[in-house]
Amino acid sequence: MGGIPKTAMNIVAYPIMKMDREILGEILAGGVEKLKEARTVLLGGHSVEDDEIKYGLSVTGFVHPNKILANQGLRVGDSLILTKPLGVGIINTAVKGGLANAQTVKEVTELMATLNQDAASVMQSFSVSACTDVTGFGLLGHLAEMISGSGLSISVDSAAVPIIPEAVEFAAMGFVPAGAHNNRKYRQDMVESGGDFDPILRDILYDPQTSGGLLIGCSEKDALPLQQRLHEAGVHHSRIIGHVTDKIKEKIVLG
Numbered sequence: 001m002g003g004i005p006k007t008a009m010n011i012v013a014y015p016i017m018k019m020d021r022e023i024l025g026e027i028l029a030g031g032v033e034k035l036k037e038a039r040t041v042l043l044g045g046h047s048v049e050d051d052e053i054k055y056g057l058s059v060t061g062f063v064h065p066n067k068i069l070a071n072q073g074l075r076v077g078d079s080l081i082l083t084k085p086l087g088v089g090i091i092n093t094a095v096k097g098g099l100a101n102a103q104t105v106k107e108v109t110e111l112m113a114t115l116n117q118d119a120a121s122v123m124q125s126f127s128v129s130a131c132t133d134v135t136g137f138g139l140l141g142h143l144a145e146m147i148s149g150s151g152l153s154i155s156v157d158s159a160a161v162p163i164i165p166e167a168v169e170f171a172a173m174g175f176v177p178a179g180a181h182n183n184r185k186y187r188q189d190m191v192e193s194g195g196d197f198d199p200i201l202r203d204i205l206y207d208p209q210t211s212g213g214l215l216i217g218c219s220e221k222d223a224l225p226l227q228q229r230l231h232e233a234g235v236h237h238s239r240i241i242g243h244v245t246d247k248i249k250e251k252i253v254l255g
Contacts, residue, residue: 087167
């Protein structure tokens with residue numbers, strides 16, 4: 001939303017009587033490593049004993065009131081840029097099934113551990129109308145949020161959407177998480193596609209992401225320069241994936 005994180009509090013749930021404390025230490029150390037990368041100070045935290053591991057951070061930061069970026073605010077003619085590839089949920093499902101090889105696990109872990117701060121910093125210099133991160137609702141779910149109640153529609157160039165190659169293989173094998181099916185059930189009335197649209201690609205577009213990329217709406221004239229600047233900043237997966245129209249009311253058209 002355009003904010004700069006400054007302080008954070010750990011929030012952790014852990015089965016301390018059933019699992020080694022060293023694992024908890026590694027989890028907390030990983031959090032501190034990311035906080036240092038984000039130039040954010042850890043102030044403390046709260047822990048509870050639980051049968052299921054949970055870890056997160058409550059973060060406080062600063063943003064100018066006139067520079068807050070919400071997930072709505074798109075304008076007719078805007079382009080949409082996605083900064084990370086899709087397919088994390090599908091690959092994580094394959095990991096649970098023991099099918100993903102070590103290299104794939106390494107690459108996806110690094111992708112999830114990559115902060116969005118470089119992309120967020122770059123976009124500050126451009127005419128950005130709306131922004132959100134792609135997480136549990138999948139790309140199509142978050143696109144739907146961006147146009148709900150606006151009267152606008154989005155045309156998606158499906159061939160331009162960045163996708164982790166292995167996700168296509170695993171989706172074809174049926175390793176699609178339940179969350180993707182739930183996302184489709186909830187948002188399918190807003191999505192239009194031809195009868196020959198690839199069902200595997202459709203599943204990937206609904207795939208829930210963990211630590212997904214930013215979905216940025218910007219003016220058409222800024223789209224290519226913004227994409228170029230993102231690439232120069234190391235956000236190499238960034239792609240222009242669609243544009244905003246008012247031809248159809250609140251629909252996502254897959255092309």
